[in-house]
Amino acid sequence: MNFDIITGPTAKRVIDDDRSAIVKIVEAAYLAHSSGQAVNPRSYFLRFPEKPDARIIALPAFLSERETAGIKWISSFPANVEKNLARASSVLILNDYITGYPFACIESSYISAARTAASAILAAEHVLGSKAAERVLFVGGGVIARTIADFLDDQRWAIATCEVLDLNEGYAQKLAAHIRRGGGTATVATDWAAAVGRADLVVLATTAARPWLTDPGWLRPGQCILNISLRDLAPEVILAAYNIVDDVDHCLTANTSPHLAEQAAGHRGFIDGTVADLILGRVKVGAAKPLIFSPFGLGVLDLAVGAHVHQVASRQGSVIPVPDFFGQTTRWSDS
Numbered sequence: 001m002n003f004d005i006i007t008g009p010t011a012k013r014v015i016d017d018d019r020s021a022i023v024k025i026v027e028a029a030y031l032a033h034s035s036g037q038a039v040n041p042r043s044y045f046l047r048f049p050e051k052p053d054a055r056i057i058a059l060p061a062f063l064s065e066r067e068t069a070g071i072k073w074i075s076s077f078p079a080n081v082e083k084n085l086a087r088a089s090s091v092l093i094l095n096d097y098i099t100g101y102p103f104a105c106i107e108s109s110y111i112s113a114a115r116t117a118a119s120a121i122l123a124a125e126h127v128l129g130s131k132a133a134e135r136v137l138f139v140g141g142g143v144i145a146r147t148i149a150d151f152l153d154d155q156r157w158a159i160a161t162c163e164v165l166d167l168n169e170g171y172a173q174k175l176a177a178h179i180r181r182g183g184g185t186a187t188v189a190t191d192w193a194a195a196v197g198r199a200d201l202v203v204l205a206t207t208a209a210r211p212w213l214t215d216p217g218w219l220r221p222g223q224c225i226l227n228i229s230l231r232d233l234a235p236e237v238i239l240a241a242y243n244i245v246d247d248v249d250h251c252l253t254a255n256t257s258p259h260l261a262e263q264a265a266g267h268r269g270f271i272d273g274t275v276a277d278l279i280l281g282r283v284k285v286g287a288a289k290p291l292i293f294s295p296f297g298l299g300v301l302d303l304a305v306g307a308h309v310h311q312v313a314s315r316q317g318s319v320i321p322v323p324d325f326f327g328q329t330t331r332w333s334d335s
Contacts, residue, residue: 001101003325006313008107014312015114019154022305026118027279029304034276037064038300042250053078053209059299067097072302074112078207086143087207088112092306104310108302111309113143115301117151120226123244123293124201126278127224127285132158137199140206141171144228146178148203153182162186163195193218204232211257216240222287227294233257235264242272242291251296258294
């Protein structure tokens with residue numbers, strides 16, 4: 001039995017070498033999930049009484065096409081940012097479908113960020129009908145926002161200018177500088193309401209624990225809002241927009257903005273469909289209202305990207321094999 005370790009730098013290199021492949025893998029995983037070719041149980045949240053804003057989440061999944069199961073174990077400790085530490089850290093375990101044995105452990109914080117970015121721009125492309133936006137606004141200047149910016153650039157999106165907002169102006173300046181280094185145009189915005197209102201594509205990637213964007217009047221018809229952090233939008237804003245999610249049952253839980261909207265409205269009728277519905281053309285949205293994409297984050301996406309990373313890294317000889325990882329693999333010896 002083989003067991004491999006893949007480090008974070010190796011996973012990042014494999015992903016960055018071919019981001020287009022990651023977008024295609026994420027799209028295929030969404031379609032597999034939609035057609036019943038995947039198993040994606042609800043995520044489990046481990047919370048801490050004395051750290052109410054912190055959590056560690058378990059995301060199990062199975063993807064029949066790859067004959068692979070697995071689980072992502074990802075922590076979110078927002079206080080880390082005060083120490084210039086990344087908010088999230090993650091490992092991904094891959095299991096063989098035939099024997100059930102785990103065969104790889106991958107440092108997966110970048111896998112998580114990359115699958116989030118790929119799903120976000122995939123949804124935006126289908127909402128806007130093209131890879132183009134006159135003005136993109138990033139709210140939150142952290143790792144997720146930076147990764148989405150990189151994927152937008154890699155996917156050859158035509159963007160005239162970007163603006164960045166963050167409660168910490170230093171983080172906003174760093175993200176704007178990162179975008180400029182990649183050849184884009186980016187500035188730090190100062191007026192929150194005006195910046196949100198004038199953007200064609202708004203990326204919400206904050207650590208907010210409760211809604212702060214409470215006025216539906218801040219948004220305008222035809223805008224695409226990528227509700228990545230899930231808790232920035234008040235129920236009134238959700239209910240005044242078209243709404244696309246990655247999975248209805250998964251997203252309407254854990255007091256996300258759509259979940260709060262369901263509690264306020266008493267129904268789920270405000271959900272127009274899933275991202276798979278968009279891809280397959282089963283759902284059409286107009287431009288009469290803003291459109292909000294709220295991805296709760298499916299473990300099957302991490303699994304698909306992680307299996308790809310393991311396959312490529314193995315082919316390149318970049319895995320770290322652990323001989324004799326398993327103490328015993330036979331029930332009885334011949335002796």
